Amino acid sequence: MDSSLNSLLAPVLADHPPAPGALLPLLHALQERAGHVPPEAVQAIAEHLNLSRAEVHGVISYYHFFRKAPAGRTVLQICRAEACQARGAESLLAHAEQRLACASHSTRADGAVTVEPVYCLGLCASSPALMLNDSVHARMNAAKLDALLEKEGL
Ligand code: FES
Known part of the structure; x- marks a missing residue:
């Protein structure tokens, strides 16, 4: 993960400790901060919340709200x-x-x-x-x- 993504993700992870139901608020916070949910962040989010990468990916894919790439202007x-x-x-x-x-x-x-x-x-x-x-x-x-x-x- 590059340092710019790490600097966006680290405070979001710190604000969302592992707990049942933490994934959605964490993803919302990351998208608000980064403008999207970078696919490179999935591994770190999964490890942080003790989930599988497939579980995190599944939630991102299920909700249309989450963008996998930056939005247009x-x-x-x-x-x-x-x-x-x-x-x-x-x-x-x-x-x-x-x-x-x-x-x-x-x-x-x-x-x-x-x-x-x-x-x-x-x-x-x-x-x-x-x-x-x-x-x-x-x-x-x-x-x-x-x-x-x-x-x-x-
Ligand atoms: S159906 Fe409610 S705003 Fe479109």
Whole structure:
């Protein structure tokens, strides 16, 4: 593990001593600090919590929230849960993927943008909803999304 990853990981491990249920809070803290959960950290996390690497890897893979690579400079998260799906989330996501030339669950090669599906932003009554960086937007459509992306230079 390189020293920059070690300096990110060491305080997170120190804050999360081995205990039942420690893995998820630890992963959240690491992603908050590092922007993602680096695959190189899995071994150290597993040893720290007395888990197998497969157990740690399984949790990271199960929860879409955890990124295995750094995100783009702009992060677009489009809700695909039930209420949003019923009101056009799938076509909104397809529009975003086409406009940004970036598939869902991925970051564009130039690092400008990451597109991610999410499952409920708590705005179901005002669906479809999305989050652009840290701002939530409700009652979205393709034209409104285009206007938001233009402001981001995308
Ligand atoms: S279903 Fe999309 S915000 Fe709840």
